[in-house]
Amino acid sequence: MGIKNLSQVIADNAASALKLNEMKTYFGRKVAIDASMCLYQFLIAVRQDGSQLQSEDGETTSHLMGMFYRTIRMIDNGIKPVYVFDGKPPDMKSGELEKRTEKRAEAEKQLVEAREKGDAKEVDKFERRLVKVTKQQNEEVKKLLQLMGVPLVEAPCEAEAQCAALVRHGKVFATATEDMDALTFGSNMLLRHMTFSEAKKMPIKEFNLARVLEEMEVTMEQFVDLCILLGCDYCGTIRGIGPKKALELIKQHKDIETILENIDQTKYPPPEDWPYKRARELFLQPDVANDDDITLNWKEPDVEGIVEFMCGEKNFNEDRIRSSLSRMQKSRNAGTQGRIDSFFTVSAQVKCTTAAKRKAAEEKEKAKKGAAKGKAGGPPAKRRPK
Amino acid sequence: MFEAKLANAALLKKIVEAIKDLVTDAPFDCSESAMCLQAMDSSHVALVSLKLEVGMFDTYRCDRTINLGLSLANMSKALKCANNDDTCMIKYEENDGDSITFTFADVKRDKTQDVTVKMMDIDSEHLGIPDQSYSVVCEMPASEFQKTCKDLATFSDSLNITATKAGIVFTGKGDIGTSVVTYSPSSNSDDESESVSLEVKRSSQPTALSDRVRLSLCNEVPVVVEYPIEDNGYLRFYLAPKIDDEENMD
Numbered sequence: 089m090g091i092k093n094l095s096q097v098i099a100d101n102a103a104s105a106l107k108l109n110e111m112k113t114y115f116g117r118k119v120a121i122d123a124s125m126c127l128y129q130f131l132i133a134v135r136q137d138g139s140q141l142q143s144e145d146g147e148t149t150s151h152l153m154g155m156f157y158r159t160i161r162m163i164d165n166g167i168k169p170v171y172v173f174d175g176k177p178p179d180m181k182s183g184e185l186e187k188r189t190e191k192r193a194e195a196e197k198q199l200v201e202a203r204e205k206g207d208a209k210e211v212d213k214f215e216r217r218l219v220k221v222t223k224q225q226n227e228e229v230k231k232l233l234q235l236m237g238v239p240l241v242e243a244p245c246e247a248e249a250q251c252a253a254l255v256r257h258g259k260v261f262a263t264a265t266e267d268m269d270a271l272t273f274g275s276n277m278l279l280r281h282m283t284f285s286e287a288k289k290m291p292i293k294e295f296n297l298a299r300v301l302e303e304m305e306v307t308m309e310q311f312v313d314l315c316i317l318l319g320c321d322y323c324g325t326i327r328g329i330g331p332k333k334a335l336e337l338i339k340q341h342k343d344i345e346t347i348l349e350n351i352d353q354t355k356y357p358p359p360e361d362w363p364y365k366r367a368r369e370l371f372l373q374p375d376v377a378n379d380d381d382i383t384l385n386w387k388e389p390d391v392e393g394i395v396e397f398m399c400g401e402k403n404f405n406e407d408r409i410r411s412s413l414s415r416m417q418k419s420r421n422a423g424t425q426g427r428i429d430s431f432f433t434v435s436a437q438v439k440c441t442t443a444a445k446r447k448a449a450e451e452k453e454k455a456k457k458g459a460a461k462g463k464a465g466g467p468p469a470k471r472r473p474k
Numbered sequence: 475m476f477e478a479k480l481a482n483a484a485l486l487k488k489i490v491e492a493i494k495d496l497v498t499d500a501p502f503d504c505s506e507s508a509m510c511l512q513a514m515d516s517s518h519v520a521l522v523s524l525k526l527e528v529g530m531f532d533t534y535r536c537d538r539t540i541n542l543g544l545s546l547a548n549m550s551k552a553l554k555c556a557n558n559d560d561t562c563m564i565k566y567e568e569n570d571g572d573s574i575t576f577t578f579a580d581v582k583r584d585k586t587q588d589v590t591v592k593m594m595d596i597d598s599e600h601l602g603i604p605d606q607s608y609s610v611v612c613e614m615p616a617s618e619f620q621k622t623c624k625d626l627a628t629f630s631d632s633l634n635i636t637a638t639k640a641g642i643v644f645t646g647k648g649d650i651g652t653s654v655v656t657y658s659p660s661s662n663s664d665d666e667s668e669s670v671s672l673e674v675k676r677s678s679q680p681t682a683l684s685d686r687v688r689l690s691l692c693n694e695v696p697v698v699v700e701y702p703i704e705d706n707g708y709l710r711f712y713l714a715p716k717i718d719d720e721e722n723m724d
Contacts, residue, residue: 438598439597440596443571
């Protein structure tokens with residue numbers, strides 16, 4: 089899922105692009121959420137005594153529980169969520185999807201084995217691997233969101249790509265997903281852990297694409313090629329090239345074509361008929377809905393409708409649903425505090441670097457250069473603060 | 475190197491006291507013409523903008539533009555050492571390592587005290603503030619403004635300012651009740667009516683910096699609360715308004 093090791097590569101090579109923040113610092117921000125990804129999360133994580141929540145007639149309700157409370161948590165924090173649902177997967181993903189089906193079959197086998205052995209822990213592990221979001225669950229969640237007055241967008245293809253397009257067109261501030269390929273699709277801001285439970289106390293992890301590119305000194309096209317080399321959902325990778333080597337090659341040769349011309353293909357065999365060009369195109373020109381067709385409206389929640397659906401049909405506790413809804417109403421009605429940085433735009437970066445830190449950075453740079461057999465000259469000129 | 479001397483340590487003390495609760499660390503941008511500071515509070519609701527022009531200093535020397543990152547809490551500790559009438563020299567030298575020296579001198583008693591403060595690594599952004607014509611600009615005694623904000627804060631987290639030709643009304647409405655303060659203008663004004671909601675705790679920064687405070691308001695843009703400092707500088711707070719979101723929360 090996503091891009092292999094990308095978050096690690098960013099942490100190692102573009103630390104300033106990464107920030108940890110509390111959820112409340114995103115108040116007033118519109119955020120596009122990859123719904124499919126977070127539904128899957130809810131089905132895995134929202135559990136009681138190890139099994140999914142169920143209504144009286146035995147239907148799973150973990151997804152509704154998760155969607156309801158985590159959405160309210162965001163609204164409580166002044167965030168305006170938009171949920172984006174997956175459309176049909178791109179043809180190129182078939183390889184990846186096949187692999188997943190294989191893995192499922194494997195997990196199914198192991199589940200039967202574990203059951204026979206009576207190993208509860210293993211059973212639980214494989215059951216979780218078999219979790220799949222059904223069409224009905226998707227529809228139920230959409231119904232709930234509509235009742236809650238939260239906008240949703242149906243992507244023609246991949247949800248992450250649609251989220252990224254919303255960010256690029258300034259309709260929302262960021263994409264919230266765990267899937268790192270939102271960055272590859274060009275989402276300037278990526279927020280992780282947005283839909284996690286409050287109890288986990290996980291800070292939001294923010295990735296800033298512009299800073300990633302700046303600090304790694306690569307263009308967007310080169311970044312996409314880097315992601316393909318790291319490993320994406322759409323095609324294979326060159327065997328023997330790990331994250332470190334991948335970045336090195338991209339910096340040296342700029343694109344995959346030149347890399348293929350210059351590496352020893354017997355030592356680093358690329359996949360046969362490697363469709364990296366199509367993967368690249370998919371990332372750079374993804375299939376997304378027309379911007380003009382999307383209007384995002386946050387409406388008043390239909391309290392009675394929600395109570396009827398959640399409590400009447402799905403057996404949730406009415407008092408708890410009502411009290412959560414009134415909390416959500418309250419934060420809605422309090423009006424949104426404006427953000428000063430939405431009125432004024434950033435005009436310059438300011439960096440104050442102490443000599444101690446500069447020295448540490450230089451030494452690190454030297455160590456790196458040393459590892460690369462000390463080919464390069466002196467350390468790069470420090471950027472003068474403006 | 476950078477070297478600047480203020481006749482009164484009290485001035486810097488007041489400035490730091492006024493902003494240290496809002497901003498923890500900030501870069502002091504020193505250039506040939508002025509010493510400036512711009513920083514947002516941690517929740518990005520308020521922007522502090524400080525400008526001290528060369529004319530304000532007894533001596534001023536700045537060889538090249540430089541950003542000095544300082545913790546305001548630490549700076550406040552340093553400034554506490556100074557008596558109000560002491561002169562205050564701010565000094566930074568590239569070779570001196572990572573610290574700034576404040577020298578407080580009591581001329582009458584022939585005493586000087588050096589306090590060095592460690593600098594901080596800061597990675598922040600400057601916001602460009604566009605020229606804005608405000609529909610209402612009013613001036614009032616700073617102490618009066620402060621009291622009004624304090625009074626309203628006991629009732630409400632947010633404060634509404636409504637200005638008309640007839641006067642300016644501050645309203646704080648909360649669960650326990652409402653407080654309304656009305657001022658009629660002392661001089662004639664041609665300003666249009668405006669109404670702005672703010673978060674109250676951020677607008678009431680106690681400031682003994684100057685006698686007067688100037689409020690500039692306009693619908694749907696940040697309010698400016700400005701304290702002029704002598705004739706050569708200012709401390710401004712830009713406060714983002716609350717947004718009513720009836721239709722699309724926007």
